[in-house]
Amino acid sequence: MATEKGRASAAVAGRNGKSTVEEPKGESTVHGDPSEAGIESTPSDKSAAAEKVEAAEMASFVELARQTHQEITDVPDELGKDELLGMYRMMYLIRRFETRAAQMYTQGKIKGFLHLYSGQEAVAVGSRFALTPKDYMITSYRDHGHALVVGMSAREVMAELFGKSTGCVGGKGGSMHMFSAEKRMMGGYAIVGGSVPISVGLALGCKYKNEGTLCASYFGDGATNQGAWHEGLNLSAVWKLPNIFVCENNFYGIGTSVTRSTAEPDIYKRASSYRMPGVRADGMNVIEVYQAMKKAAEHCRSGAGPYLIEFITYRFRPHSMSDPGTYRTKEEERFFTSIDPIEQMAEYLKANGMQTDDELKTLRKAVDAEVDDAVQFADESPMPGEEELRKYVYKEWKDEWWG
Amino acid sequence: MATEKGRASAAVAGRNGKSTVEEPKGESTVHGDPSEAGIESTPSDKSAAAEKVEAAEMASFVELARQTHQEITDVPDELGKDELLGMYRMMYLIRRFETRAAQMYTQGKIKGFLHLYSGQEAVAVGSRFALTPKDYMITSYRDHGHALVVGMSAREVMAELFGKSTGCVGGKGGSMHMFSAEKRMMGGYAIVGGSVPISVGLALGCKYKNEGTLCASYFGDGATNQGAWHEGLNLSAVWKLPNIFVCENNFYGIGTSVTRSTAEPDIYKRASSYRMPGVRADGMNVIEVYQAMKKAAEHCRSGAGPYLIEFITYRFRPHSMSDPGTYRTKEEERFFTSIDPIEQMAEYLKANGMQTDDELKTLRKAVDAEVDDAVQFADESPMPGEEELRKYVYKEWKDEWWG
Amino acid sequence: MAEMTYREALNLAFKEEMRRDPDVLLMGEDVALYGGSFKVTKGLLEEFGEKRVLDTPISEAAFVGASIGAAMTGLKPICEFLTVGFALVAMDQIVNHAAKIYYMFNGQVNLPMVLRGPGGGGHQLGSQHGQSIESYFLHCPGLKVVMPATVADAKGLMKAAIRDPDPVFVMEHEGLYGMRGECPDDPEFITPIGKAQVLREGKDVTLIGLSKTTHQCLQAAELLAKDGIDAEVIDLRSLNPMDDATLVESVKKTNRAVVVYEGWRTGGIGAEVASRLMEKAFYYLDAPVVRIGGKDIPAPYAYNLEKLVYPRIEEIVMGAKYALDGSPLIIR
Amino acid sequence: MAEMTYREALNLAFKEEMRRDPDVLLMGEDVALYGGSFKVTKGLLEEFGEKRVLDTPISEAAFVGASIGAAMTGLKPICEFLTVGFALVAMDQIVNHAAKIYYMFNGQVNLPMVLRGPGGGGHQLGSQHGQSIESYFLHCPGLKVVMPATVADAKGLMKAAIRDPDPVFVMEHEGLYGMRGECPDDPEFITPIGKAQVLREGKDVTLIGLSKTTHQCLQAAELLAKDGIDAEVIDLRSLNPMDDATLVESVKKTNRAVVVYEGWRTGGIGAEVASRLMEKAFYYLDAPVVRIGGKDIPAPYAYNLEKLVYPRIEEIVMGAKYALDGSPLIIR
Ligand SMILES: Cc1ncc(C[n+]2csc(CCOP(=O)(O)OP(=O)(O)O)c2C)c(N)n1
Ligand SMILES: Cc1ncc(C[n+]2csc(CCOP(=O)(O)OP(=O)(O)O)c2C)c(N)n1
Ligand SMILES: [Mg+2]
Ligand SMILES: [Mg+2]
Secondary structure, three states: OOOHHHHOOOOEOOOOOOOOOOOOOOOOOOOOOHHHHOOOOOHHHOOHHHHHHHHHHHHHHHHHHHHHOOOOOOOOOOOOHHHHHHHHHHHHHHHHHHHHHHHHHHOOOOOOOOOOOOOOHHHHHHHHHOOOOOOEEEEEOOOHHHHHHOOOOHHHHHHHHOOOOOOOOOOOOOOOOOOEOOOOEEEEEOOOOOHHHHHHHHHHHHHHHOOOOOEEEEEEOHHHHOHHHHHHHHHHHHOOOOEEEEEEEOOEEOOEEHHHHOOOOOHHHHHHHHOOOEEEEEOOOHHHHHHHHHHHHHHHHOOOOOEEEEEEOOOOOOOOOOOOOOOOOHHHHHHHHHOOHHHHHHHHHHHOOOOOHHHHHHHHHHHHHHHHHHHHHHHHOOOOOHHHOOOOOOOOOOHHHOO | OOOHHHHOOOOEOOOOOOOOOOOOOOOOOOOOOHHHHOOOOOHHHOOHHHHHHHHHHHHHHHHHHHHHOOOOOOOOOOOOHHHHHHHHHHHHHHHHHHHHHHHHHHOOOOOOOOOOOOOOHHHHHHHHHOOOOOOEEEEEOOOHHHHHHOOOOHHHHHHHHOOOOOOOOOOOOOOOOOOEOOOOEEEEEOOOOOHHHHHHHHHHHHHHHOOOOOEEEEEEOHHHHOHHHHHHHHHHHHOOOOEEEEEEEOOEEOOEEHHHHOOOOOHHHHHHHHOOOEEEEEOOOHHHHHHHHHHHHHHHHOOOOOEEEEEEOOOOOOOOOOOOOOOOOHHHHHHHHHOOHHHHHHHHHHHOOOOOHHHHHHHHHHHHHHHHHHHHHHHHOOOOOHHHOOOOOOOOOOHHHOO | OEEEEHHHHHHHHHHHHHHHOOOEEEEEOOOOOOOOOOOOOOOHHHHHOOOOEEEOOOOHHHHHHHHHHHHHOOOEEEEEOOOHHHHHHHHHHHHHHHOOHHHHOOOOOOOOOEEEEEEOOOOOOOOOOOOOOHHHHHOOOOOEEEOOOOHHHHHHHHHHHHHOOOOEEEEEEHHHOOOEEEEOOOOOOOOOOOOOEEEEOOOOEEEEEOOHHHHHHHHHHHHHHHOOOOEEEEEOOEEEOOOHHHHHHHHHHHOOEEEEEEEEOOOOHHHHHHHHHHHHHHHHOOOOOEEEEEOOOOOOOOHHHHHHHOOOHHHHHHHHHHHHHOOOOOOO | OEEEEHHHHHHHHHHHHHHHOOOEEEEEOOOOOOOOOOOOOOOHHHHHHHHHEEEOOOOHHHHHHHHHHHHHOOOEEEEEOOOHHHHHHHHHHHHHHHOOHHHHOOOOOOOOOEEEEEEOOOOOOOOOOOOOOHHHHHOOOOOEEEOOOOHHHHHHHHHHHHHOOOOEEEEEEHHHOOOEEEEOOOOOOOOOOOOOEEEEOOOOEEEEEOOHHHHHHHHHHHHHHHOOOOEEEEEOOEEEOOOHHHHHHHHHHHOOEEEEEEEEOOOOHHHHHHHHHHHHHHHHOOOOOEEEEEOOOOOOOOHHHHHHHOOOHHHHHHHHHHHHHOOOOOOO
């Protein structure tokens, strides 16, 4: 798309500050092996047409991210050292979790589809910090980050990936279907756009019970082209429900870039079809995410209806473990890994004297151990018993009714 | 909706002229019995809540229409007397056809659902005059006007309503499923929004064959809340197809007004979600319709992709023959019948010396006779033979395959 | 017992359950201000207010989803399709979400929700409205499906569905809305899900109907009686779970069965009933179970053609006689 | 004859038909630039260009509709679902539009279009992906449904579907994509729709499979042979139209049948096959037709549970023995 550069406008939300343009800093070395951050593009595999398209797009996504992204600067007062460290820890936990999950997939311990959240951590983490434990969250199949961020244990999430009885849903769901009623993480769903109407119902429940709660509904850029998405946003707006619609725009739906699938690739602008506020914000900066989300939450809790935020983010890995990922260029991947949200928070913590390198290393080691423990736990846990097979098809059912 | 007046902005498309505000002229007497134009509202049938909602809405729809509507003034050169008379004749034919269809329904000659087009004639007629016979049209169940306007005979359309073998689809479709492959009227469809994706495929065919044709896709205001509508517009825009999306905004989907169902009731604005031009135009003035549609057609034929037009119009009758129609006020109905598109064209023709009252009367008599003939034809036509029952389920099928 | 219409019985079910349980709410197109396109929800807005009776846009996928989400928070939504055929635009929400959530999430959350609306043919509504698609929902573990045929069951099954902790699809029949009948007054009366009902005892052949075809079976039984054939008539009522025991018991007595349904013959409910009878009563069957289904044809509009696509009483009679003595069974 | 994979055979079918007929085009998510999520459409963009190989947004309802509209203009679209389960979001376009347009408009326009994609379970994809929903489309007059089991039929049925003037749903199986087999070279080779195939002759019991279960039936037949049981194996291939004649002929010989399918047992293809056999071969049946279907359970992720929901070879063997001598049939 030759015209893309002009098309993708950047209306950065969050604070009033002008976005600071980050220069590429080279590859992240602390938060994971650079080889994890994406796959080699193998040009020999590509048609000439493919290469042309990619080159044009690459420029624009990087350009857009440059406009949108800013370094962590003025952190709001309510986020003290504990909170910032908590954010860092959680982002690092998710990253580490995903890295280990990928390894376990390669070892054949995890099967089916596995979609990793690496690179997008700031979105789940920053947004969750702006919510309360009574707020609902719901998302797609790329759901490990959302599960961990609500406080589900690495053990129960990893065990679910392994399909074990100790998994959060007893091995019945797997990677795409994390759930915790207690933590109000109302599930990962595998049908693109399918969770959006459900999120509207969760928000209806919030309004009905009038407890000041809301529902944060996460989905990808590709999902915004599903009919259910459109219907859901309209319905929420008509009913003025407390829904925060969170688009994690990582620029691709599998191998199709947002500019090739979405007639309005500035997704936040689609909010206008529902007279809903729509903003774009920096999804690679956890503080910016927090700020945008806080504003949205205030809007929702005031009874003003739903709110759409488009976070500019990037998945450091291919779509899923079975995706060769050849449709993205190394340059594009390099740029986004250069603004790794975890690394940025580490820099901030150090620059502001809240943590030393050593302290951070200690923290990361603890997280690594937590994830190792989760892996071991998952590995050693028993498979679900065969008697589980017919459990929970129906809540009220008689044995004689099986056909 | 108390705030509605402020919300419904009027971005009138078509010519540059400022809309002339039409004063209510009292009820139309020439173009049909006033009792046809709507049903009595029976206040005793309504809850207090219902009355409150209606009163607020009424003001806004009338207000909006006042802003949008203008008298027929400068007619473009290419529309000479023949064309204008043709428009008048066609609008009157549709009106008369619907009036007689309603009578036949009451007499039990027509069954099922019957949705009449009375009041909206300017949309089908003005838009068709801006197209070529090779262009495709497709619409919803409110499709008699679209069938007649492409040149399908009143006989075959009426016979279809009667479910006769001589109907345009042999009695298999009925009111909601008019079709003519020859005239490129690609059907009326009964699932709200269902025809929109199909219209995208028709436009794809146009582009594929590169014959400079396009597809005009008609739907109601209510349809814009269906997922298929959203997906269809996006797909058409992504593929840059020659689709004119024509929203006939008559303010209601059955008993639910557009302001209660559509978070952005200025429907033309929804085009922005697809980076598609979107305009609102006066659907009660056949020349304005023509002009807006011509512009859209030029856009499409230039290869610039799809175009959305929202026509402000009104159905003079309830949703269908089984709708008591008590959700609209007499005042609202009176206003819209006061800007009856047929009457306006008659005035124009007379004021510009193209027709005398007597000439118009003669023309109407001829149309009345044509419709009477269609009714008689339909009535006297045979029912489809029972051997038709299994015809056309499949094009390639063996008798032994019936289960 | 009070006499009322099927429509009124449904309406009463909503009212009683909404009075009983403040978490029950109802949504759909034109259900509130307009009182329902078929007036089944008349008066609900007035009694329960707009918090509990919600008009929706024409967005079936969204409001089925909204019902699911609301049910997850503990509410008990009743979700109306103006016509059950419109459930097809929400098919993914029903099959992939409503039916699977309880299982997929290992019982952490159940969905006490009701899907409902009128289906069935015979009103010359054409191919896209006139259809009976219960089989799609029968073939969907996690969902329950019931089809009331009588006024009492309209109330009883609807109330059972509202109280049920699982998603239940209640398929009404447009052609029965105006039918009058007796209805128990007791607000605690419910018709249990999973129970068929023997409406007429007989020893020669079992006629199995559902929804409107139950009444056709009763009429066919009258005609058969004139020919000395004593037909038993069973109203299936609950498609899933299905009351195999009642069906089998009847066939053990009659040794013959005819199943009558409006849905397309191929792949319809009749195939499931026939297969279960074969599996559970094979050695009692003296003839194949006869399926009198809707023809495998999209419904045409014309009256004379439309009446041929849905089961007719004479077809049921023919089917019964075929089962009894191999008389010719000619279904055009 | 050349040896190739099922995937390659499909790919070849597209190429041959697209070379043969310039009106054939193909659309779906990631079918062009990416070469298909399962690489079935690899190389098509390069050979046929972006006019004929179109990537779509994630908008199944829209691109099924677009296929319908394109077919109305005389084009012959092939419409890919990344997984057939996603057809549920386009259910209305398929059932209410694609299947009905030819009839509803009295034959004025037919729809030479193909719907296709991989289905089937066994890859631990969980409840929302792992399913076999052929029965929904079986119960849909106006649509044809085929399920190739072999490499030759992958090519032959796909080509037949592309040339067919009616909408045809070709349901592939993800688990067969990598399977190798012989495939005729002749570009005019097609497998006619509506013909089942006897893959193994036998006299004691008929095993009826479709798609992947055909191969399980063949394996079960081997095991049964060891016990001296001579099983006939039929690959159904075409679900609608169904080749009743071949099934009936076999049962007339064996007097016993087992039908094996991955879809949920209740309301599945097995019920239709069993019902037709009862109707057309009742007096030849010495035992009820046995249905070995998928369990009526949303597919779980865990390997050990997932393998229990789909038919297993030992279940087929058990089913056959049950049909033969009433040995216990215990399906958990
Ligand atoms: C209805 C439907 N169609 C297609 C798919 C296959 N699919 C799974 S993920 C995906 C891409 C989604 O992209 P996006 O919404 O941007 O989310 P991301 O994967 O980037 O997080 C597709 C097409 C699906 N799961 N559901
Ligand atoms: C998917 C679907 N849902 C509901 C209906 C029932 N229905 C028929 S017409 C209609 C209202 C449509 O309103 P609009 O699109 O504004 O068109 P109008 O009738 O005003 O021309 C509804 C809800 C339907 N036909 N299809
Ligand atoms: Mg994405
Ligand atoms: Mg309308």
